[in-house]
Amino acid sequence: MKYIGEICNLSELEVGQVAKVITLTQINRKIRRHLLDMGITKDAEVTIKKIAPMGDPISILLRDYELCICKEDLKNIIVEVIK
Amino acid sequence: MKIALIGNPNSGKTTLFNLLTGLNAKIGNWPGVTIEKKSGVIKNTNYEITDLPGIYSLSPYSIEEEISRKYVFDENPDVIINIIDATALERSLYLTTQLLELDCRVIVALNMADVLQKKGIKINIQKLEEILCTKIIKISALRGAGIKELINNIKIYNTFNKSHIYDSKIENSINKIQDILQIPPNKRFISVKLLEKDERFMNLETKEIDKIRIELEKYYETDLEETIAIQRYKFIEKLKKETVIKKIKTKTFSDKLDTVLLNKWFGIPIFIIIMFFIYYFSVGVIGNYTVDLISSFIEKISEYTKFLLKNINTSDWLISLIIDGIMTGVGSVLSFIPQLIILFFCISILEATGYMSRISLLLDKIFKKIGLSGKSLIPFIIGSGCSVPGIMGTRIIENQEEREKTVILTPFIPCTAKLPMIALFSGYFFGKNSGLISVSLYFLSILIIIFSAILMKKIVYKDTNNTYIAELPEYKLPNIKYVLRDVWDKVISFIKRAGTIILICSIIIWFLLSFSFKLEYGININNSILAHIGKSMSWIFYPVIGINSWEATVSIIQGLVAKEQVISSMSVISGLSEGGTKIFEIGSVFNFFTPVSGCSFMVFNLFSAPCFGAIAAMDKELFNSKKTIKAITFQTILAWFISAFIYQIGSRIEKGIFNITDILMISIILVILSKILLYKKEEKSECRYCPYANSCVR
Numbered sequence: 081m082k083y084i085g086e087i088c089n090l091s092e093l094e095v096g097q098v099a100k101v102i103t104l105t106q107i108n109r110k111i112r113r114h115l116l117d118m119g120i121t122k123d124a125e126v127t128i129k130k131i132a133p134m135g136d137p138i139s140i141l142l143r144d145y146e147l148c149i150c151k152e153d154l155k156n157i158i159v160e161v162i163k
Numbered sequence: 164m165k166i167a168l169i170g171n172p173n174s175g176k177t178t179l180f181n182l183l184t185g186l187n188a189k190i191g192n193w194p195g196v197t198i199e200k201k202s203g204v205i206k207n208t209n210y211e212i213t214d215l216p217g218i219y220s221l222s223p224y225s226i227e228e229e230i231s232r233k234y235v236f237d238e239n240p241d242v243i244i245n246i247i248d249a250t251a252l253e254r255s256l257y258l259t260t261q262l263l264e265l266d267c268r269v270i271v272a273l274n275m276a277d278v279l280q281k282k283g284i285k286i287n288i289q290k291l292e293e294i295l296c297t298k299i300i301k302i303s304a305l306r307g308a309g310i311k312e313l314i315n316n317i318k319i320y321n322t323f324n325k326s327h328i329y330d331s332k333i334e335n336s337i338n339k340i341q342d343i344l345q346i347p348p349n350k351r352f353i354s355v356k357l358l359e360k361d362e363r364f365m366n367l368e369t370k371e372i373d374k375i376r377i378e379l380e381k382y383y384e385t386d387l388e389e390t391i392a393i394q395r396y397k398f399i400e401k402l403k404k405e406t407v408i409k410k411i412k413t414k415t416f417s418d419k420l421d422t423v424l425l426n427k428w429f430g431i432p433i434f435i436i437i438m439f440f441i442y443y444f445s446v447g448v449i450g451n452y453t454v455d456l457i458s459s460f461i462e463k464i465s466e467y468t469k470f471l472l473k474n475i476n477t478s479d480w481l482i483s484l485i486i487d488g489i490m491t492g493v494g495s496v497l498s499f500i501p502q503l504i505i506l507f508f509c510i511s512i513l514e515a516t517g518y519m520s521r522i523s524l525l526l527d528k529i530f531k532k533i534g535l536s537g538k539s540l541i542p543f544i545i546g547s548g549c550s551v552p553g554i555m556g557t558r559i560i561e562n563q564e565e566r567e568k569t570v571i572l573t574p575f576i577p578c579t580a581k582l583p584m585i586a587l588f589s590g591y592f593f594g595k596n597s598g599l600i601s602v603s604l605y606f607l608s609i610l611i612i613i614f615s616a617i618l619m620k621k622i623v624y625k626d627t628n629n630t631y632i633a634e635l636p637e638y639k640l641p642n643i644k645y646v647l648r649d650v651w652d653k654v655i656s657f658i659k660r661a662g663t664i665i666l667i668c669s670i671i672i673w674f675l676l677s678f679s680f681k682l683e684y685g686i687n688i689n690n691s692i693l694a695h696i697g698k699s700m701s702w703i704f705y706p707v708i709g710i711n712s713w714e715a716t717v718s719i720i721q722g723l724v725a726k727e728q729v730i731s732s733m734s735v736i737s738g739l740s741e742g743g744t745k746i747f748e749i750g751s752v753f754n755f756f757t758p759v760s761g762c763s764f765m766v767f768n769l770f771s772a773p774c775f776g777a778i779a780a781m782d783k784e785l786f787n788s789k790k791t792i793k794a795i796t797f798q799t800i801l802a803w804f805i806s807a808f809i810y811q812i813g814s815r816i817e818k819g820i821f822n823i824t825d826i827l828m829i830s831i832i833l834v835i836l837s838k839i840l841l842y843k844k845e846e847k848s849e850c851r852y853c854p855y856a857n858s859c860v861r
Binding site: 104113116119121122124129132133135136139147 | 251392396430520524525631632
């Protein structure tokens, strides 16, 4: 369990936790662009909503809609835990 | 006037398109239903409108999204109708901010306005219009509200919009680049794209632009792709604060439903049960009741016709052509329509509710293990209706390798054209258990897909880890009107096939069966042209059905034209041969089939090369005829081995001569197979410790 104020990547959070996006890592330009377009930008608030039965992908709530992302991609999203 | 319909996936573009044009393009509740552009004329006007695949941004990731962007730049539409989902305003407006940078008139259609109140959302449209400098019209595509106003505004709205959304530093740079750029239209848009280093526009790059970019990147401490996206969303957040009031709701209906359907323990079992019932119900239960009814009805008609034709002194050969050729051939296919209706109906419901997206979410992890994506499941399920739309639907898969594999594997799913064969064979040989046998064939197809996927992953394609990024739509009650229309369309197209392809083939088959090479009529069927062709090839299928039967051979080959034709051809042949019986009756040339050879015959037909229609679709999606040929050869050889295996083992069990050597043989085969499946390519040692190995392109 990650605590409030901790900085980590989004794949490490649990259902119900809320975090604020800090930045995206530079790993893959195409994926990075896709995530940016979907609204994962600095200061965006994301909530971990649902986890698929096998633990992957994970559905997150941001900007009033739900987005499913697999763990591998979530690792590229650096966040600060706020709840 | 040219109008383009642009918006996020699953925002209701096609529903609006259908409303405006009166056409009936396919809709569904998952992102990626529309995969090709489609044009029509707006009712009572001469405006040409084009429905485009959904996009989140003008920087596309998948093929179908590239189509939309290309249309905007190459076709230069006069007006863009930007349809946005009022319930996901922020994400929708992100695309709007990009469209407003084009030199094109943009009208915003705020869709799902009817749901807003239910969700406790209030939007100040006037203010939104002011800030965005564009026209916004509330509509509900599903209910058909606001459409008239939208059409009126297309006529009168004439403002070019220039909104300024970035901070002064970037705005200044954009102005500078605009001055550097000379001729092209859409200068503002291209300037932004140049700052972002978008590959499509890098041919316009100059040293000065590079200098501006480097300066800005230093200032923001990150690349401009990120900075610009951040500023766009910041602008939208501010905009939303000023115009939207929203009551916070914690748990929606979709969330509650998902706690069951995406449940850790029940999620996958529920999915399996749903699929099992769809196939069991449509192929088994309904089939048992209806097939006999309809086929006896068709029989009565053909008897009556025969009687009528004889009375008016029609010549023998013409009667034979009409009764034994056309009516038998076409009729044998038509008797399966009730099953098709049920199957099409179930798939259509699945598509309309939003469960499709859940299915791909449920199984993504398993599918990734075998080198596919959870999104591959959507083409597979659509493919159980017809492979062609299934194969085209693979375009929603971003990763090219996964997409190719899915294209090759989709024809393995038994489509509705193969359903007559499944229903006929299992109905005859397994009676009450026919439903179970049919369903087990679907499960066999899943096993074969898994096996082939692993095989391809090991041998042909590199082992890559892939991404999954997809929107999860909310559940919706299916709109029965649209569902029924979808089913109706599909059934009609099936009947049309029976009336065209199957009809022509039946006539050709009748001809080839009734005449010899010397074109004599009234010969023994064994001396006909078709018999000679079949005899020269029947050895190929000896291991599969245990007999040299030219009748079965020619029927199998005709499956290439259309899979329904297998049954059609068998009916025509048994009708024309001595005794003139139905397919499996005593005395028929197909009486040699036993339950085991029936199964192996079906298995070969189900999994060998698909029909020409599907082959053409594969060729189109693989972009490479060599690959298509390889894929078809692979499918056919695999089908031959599996069906031969089933027959060889099964027939020995059937005859009671199954013994220890057989068990030994089977275990040897299994060992070899598992060796192939567990074969692992050696990882390069330098990759093992590399943190980027997963996303490495090498």
